[in-house]
Amino acid sequence: MLFLFHFLNIFCLLGFNNTAIYPSLSDIQSSLNIQNSSGSHYTLTVMSYVSFLVPFVLGYIILVWKSMDKNKITSDEIQADSHHY
Numbered sequence: 351m352l353f354l355f356h357f358l359n360i361f362c363l364l365g366f367n368n369t370a371i372y373p374s375l376s377d378i379q380s381s382l383n384i385q386n387s388s389g390s391h392y393t394l395t396v397m398s399y400v401s402f403l404v405p406f407v408l409g410y411i412i413l414v415w416k417s418m419d420k421n422k423i424t425s426d427e428i429q430a431d432s433h434h435y
Contacts, residue, residue: 363369370381389397 365384368383368385370378370383371387372382374380374382388394
């Protein structure tokens with residue numbers, strides 16, 4: 351429970367008063383804060399659409415992998431192939 355309390359405190363302090371989360375040593379005005387380090391609205395929208403597609407891509411890979419493994423290759427097929435080593 352104490353860990354959660356410390357985590358919430360740090361999380362809240364990062365956004366408070368444009369606190370630098372990655373300070374620049376050469377130019378203090380170039381430090382990164384929450385506002386200037388996050389992506390644009392367009393980038394975040396595209397990333398959210400792509401993240402919804404990931405389960406479908408993984409499902410397709412699993413489906414194709416299982417269909418490829420359904421018919422095992424035989425030793426006769428290997429011997430008949432001219433590229434066997």
